[in-house]
Amino acid sequence: MSTKRIPIHRPIRAQIPLEALDLFREMKNVGCACPPINWKGRYWERQECPGCERWWALHSRLAQLLPGIRPWHWPVIQSPRARCPYPAGSNAAAQWRPNEAAQARWRELEAALKERELARRESISHAAAREQRGRRVPASACRDADVVQTGSIQNHYGV
Numbered sequence: 001m002s003t004k005r006i007p008i009h010r011p012i013r014a015q016i017p018l019e020a021l022d023l024f025r026e027m028k029n030v031g032c033a034c035p036p037i038n039w040k041g042r043y044w045e046r047q048e049c050p051g052c053e054r055w056w057a058l059h060s061r062l063a064q065l066l067p068g069i070r071p072w073h074w075p076v077i078q079s080p081r082a083r084c085p086y087p088a089g090s091n092a093a094a095q096w097r098p099n100e101a102a103q104a105r106w107r108e109l110e111a112a113l114k115e116r117e118l119a120r121r122e123s124i125s126h127a128a129a130r131e132q133r134g135r136r137v138p139a140s141a142c143r144d145a146d147v148v149q150t151g152s153i154q155n156h157y158g159v
């Protein structure tokens with residue numbers, strides 16, 4: 001007898017609304033066109049690029065949708081590839097740590113998105129297989145089918 005292992009994340013993943021997955025997918029595709037931050041200049045006056053503005057707008061919506069998010073969970077997600085944005089040797093750089101909880105949420109969303117896309121692809125390929133089966137006709141019938149089709153085209157044009 002085999003035991004089926006149930007991933008412990010499943011209950012949490014099941015609580016992720018589909019809209020959150022759509023937001024997450026869009027966030028991953030938002031590009032950033034910000035110039036590198038000039039830490040020696042007036043960096044506090046810098047403007048975010050349209051990509052970053054969009055990202056934070058999506059982030060706000062995502063924060064409302066994900067279950068169990070509290071105001072101090074900020075940002076709610078962080079890429080596992082996030083790097084310290086502060087100049088090396090600065091106090092801020094010394095204190096910067098990856099946001100483990102936000103990265104865990106990112107991975108959770110990533111996994112849920114992958115699961116959903118896999119399920120969607122499977123249902124599409126099943127539908128295609130069903131269609132394929134329905135269309136299968138013996139080779140000998142093909143010629144007759146061609147004749148019928150040609151006849152109908154001729155009729156369509158009134159010839």
Ligand SMILES: [Zn+2]
Pocket residue numbers: 031032033034048049050051052053
């Ligand atoms: Zn940007």
